[in-house]
Amino acid sequence: MKKITFLAIACLINYYGFTQDEKKIDSLLKRIESKVSEKEKINLNVLLAKEYSFSDSTKTSIYAKKAIMLAEEIDFSEGIADAYYEIGWSKIEHSAPYREAIKPFELSLKYSEVSNYYSGIINAFNGLGIIHKNVGKYDKAVNFYKKALKIQEEQQIDTDLASSYNNLGIVYKLQGKYIDALEYYNKTLQIDLESDNKNYIAGSYANIGIIYKMSGNYPKALEYYFQSLKISEELGNQKYIANNYNNIGGLYHEQNDYQSALKYHLKSLNMRKQINDKKGIATNYLNIGLAYSALNDHEKAYSYQLKALELQKELGNKREIATAQINIGKNFIEAKKYSEAIPFLKKGISASNEIETTDISISGMNLLGESLLELGKYQQAEKILSESALKAKEIGLLKETGIASENLAKAQSASGNHKAALKSYELYHTIYDSLLGEEKAKQISQLQIQYNTEKKEQEIKSLAQQASIQSLELKQANLSKTIYAAIAIFILLIAAVLFLINKQKQLQLLQKSQNIEQNLLRVQMNPHFIFNAMTSIQDYMNKGDSKQAGLYLVKFSKLIRQVLDNSRNEFISLEQEINMLENYLSIQNLNREYPFTYSIELEEGLDAEEIAIPPMFAQPFIENAVKHGITSVKGNAKIQILFAKENDDLIVKIFDNGIGIKETMKIEKKDHRSHAIKITEERIELYRRMQKKRIDFDIKNLSQGTEITFNLPFQYI
Incomplete structure (x- = not known):
């Protein structure tokens, strides 16, 4: 059954972030007490509100409201706009429910527009964009960000240009548009480097690292994370340090090093507790839960995921509420507690639908379909998986479409709808072929x-x-x-x-x-073989033999998965190779006029789980034996495969009692030489050159049949 892995949440470092500066605060307080103009006093109060916005929301509110009161007395709309902006930003930073931040930003926009205060308009649009991004309304967020960017370009205002670029990078990342995200993050970094703002440089490095991680370039991601961490430690910026620990933990999780992931997530959690970063703490709880789940400690996983859910509910972040609920459901599935998974999955799907986060909804639906399938509720599973496959296909989520179509085929086959199952398997095969294209x-x-x-x-x-x-x-x-x-x-x-x-x-x-x-x-996986296999399965359906059709449909699905999965690796276990060959030979025997017998033997004392072999080395020659060698044998056709050890070599022998290599070669000359065998010979030569190891290959013509022998270097996984 295809499992869905929710990746550890990466912390996008927001471009506005900075640490509280006590010396600067003291300086501002002294200036307020001195003889300054009313406008300057208003601006000083706004600056104090800004200094406290990341550490003390109460003080931010006090100084911002003082600025508003003074500004209203002299009708200073720019000062009012700036003060409301700081209130809104403080609410976002201190994890207040995001809907509470909308009003301050709208008021900031209103007062900015009164006096054509372009910097204020830009800030308000960016703030509104962040709120909509946080509740999953990405298109609206992009709209607000681009409004800000348009004004900056028209009015040639460079001051907050990096902020607008960064905000667009974040939302494009969340939409999965990594090329666009990287483009805007690099624009941001260029401005940061020119201005030599260390906090901003650290933030940009971290954000670029996340894009490289999501794109699968892990060394590059780690390089950028550590650059960000180094600068953050030099500055003593605890928030950024914690974010980088979390991101490094996520990178280790992606590479299946769950102990290292846990180590960095716990370091991040401890630091975030010190600075009372509730939003960050909730993220850590979720990621720690994912690490424990991957380590099969489902009780600890549930404990942390539940903490994450409760804290996200307190913060009112619907996207993360949905993510937490679906991850709890996934944890129950991995513990094989399918009935307990269903309520959480349904709540997660409902929450994600409310904020139109279709990607999360589809992941939840796939997991729900899997749970129903395991519980034997095939019709319910078929309904939810059909909807999931359709939605995923519509928005171009290839992987999720493949997961949905595979489980859908199993549900359809189990409920007796074999024709529909075959169609779903065809879609599944097409999707995974595309993913490995x-x-x-x-x-x-x-x-x-x-x-x-x-x-x-x-x-x-x-x-x-x-x-x-x-x-x-x-x-x-x-x-x-x-x-x-x-x-x-x-x-x-x-x-x-x-x-x-x-x-x-x-x-x-x-x-x-x-x-x-x-x-x-x-x-x-040539189309001819796929067509023949599907035709054979279809024949069983037409004959009314649904049991046999279902059996071979499962075998065919498994074979496709094995070939696609194994082809990604330079080496696989001998056990995986044997399983793939078993399925391949079984399907090749479908509906043959003269079925053949086959055996796959392993020399006594060899552990197939521990021995490494390049994937699919023997298969082209077995295919050749089936297609040409034993085709004319009318009864008692045999194919035998043996794996043995001889000195430092793994010996692979393939024997058939067919027409022999000379006659086979004549057929191949007539029909053109087997393309697979030619490629395998090239593959052997390439292994010799790249790994500098001896690989021997021999074909013997027997009195009846052919014997093929490979001598491969014996090695362990």
Whole structure:
């Protein structure tokens, strides 16, 4: 059953954030007591309200209201607008229900528009955007942010330009538009670096790190997180330090290192408790719960997730309320307590529907469908999963569409609706094929090339240093400067040429590897095989043999999953390889005029769970035996597969009692040579070159049949 993993919540660091400055507060208080104009006194009160907005909401309110009172006496609308803005911002920062912050921002906008106070209008639009973002109304948030940005561009106001860029980056991240988010975060960072504002630089580094994490570039994400953490520690900014701990914990969670994730989330929690950051504490509770759930400690997971839910209810953040409820439901599913999961999932779906957060709703519906399926409530499961698959497909959530369609097919098959089940499996297969398509492969390849390029650049730096040392030695030997320069340049040129050659070779190897793996995947899941399997299943349905049809439908689904999942890894366990071959041979035997017998044997003493093997090495040759070798054997056709150990080698033997290799080759020449076998030969050669290990491959023509032998390096997972 496909499980849905809710990722640890990352802390987007808001661009307005800064720490309270006691010296600055003392200076402002002294200036208020001195002889200053009324307008300056109003502005000083607003600045005091701003200084306290992150630490003491009561004092923010006191100074802001004092500023409003003084500003109303002299009809100073700009001062009133700024004061209301600080009240609104303090409410957001101190985790008040977000709806309470709307009114101060609307009043700030109203007074700003009275006097064409553009900075005030920009701030109010950004504030309203943040509120709508926090309740999941992303399109409205984007609308407010773009209104602010438009005024800034028209009036050429650069002061808060970084804030507007940052806000758009945050909402695009939440919408899953990572390219747009990265574009705006980089614009923000550029302004921060130019102004040398350390707090803002730390915030931008953290936000860019989150985008790299969500995009799957973990080394780059960690690099940006630690840059942010370093600056935050230098500044003593506890809020940012806690945010970075949380983000680093989320990154470890993403990489399945749950103990390290727990360590950083607990560090973040302790720091947030010290500064009474309720919103952050709720996030930590949820993430700690997720870590415990992943560690199969479901009681502790439930305890922390319940704390998160209660605190989010207190704060009135509906998006996080929905997320917490659905995560509690997921925890119950993992503990196989399906009945207890359902009430939480239903509440989470309802809460997410209220704020139009369709992505959360779909995840909850998929989990609800899974629970109903496990409880044997097939019709209810079919109804909810049909709706989930449709919604996910409409908004382009490929992964969720695949999850929904897979479980939907199982529900339909269990309730006897096999034709609909077959259609759902076709959709599931198409989705997962898309997820592993060429574009993703190219992205992976680019990351690998980038890593190797950076490595080679370090080697060039080392060569350059050697060149410098040699040049000094030449100087000491009183050789002419011309000779020294020529030799140094010559060495650098050699280094550059070697780098370019090496880089080109590496690129070619990686690209060739990626192309071979992709081609092999296409060959193994070729449309002809899929069509034949589905036709055979359809035949069973037409004959009224629903039990047999359902059995093979499950086998076919499992085979597709195995091939797609295994193809992602350089090595899998021998047990996984054997399971895949079992399903493959079983389906190949469907509706054959002369069925064959097959056996897969493992030498005594070998542990299939511990032994590593490149995925799908033997399958192309087994396919060849089925399609050509034993086709003409009318009765008693056999395929035997043996895995054994010989010295330091894993031996894989494939035997069939068919027409033999010579006759098979004649057929292949006639029908063109097996594409899969050609790719496998290329794959063997590539392994030899990249891993520098011996791999032998031999085909023997027997008196009746063919024997194929692989000698692979014996290694453990």
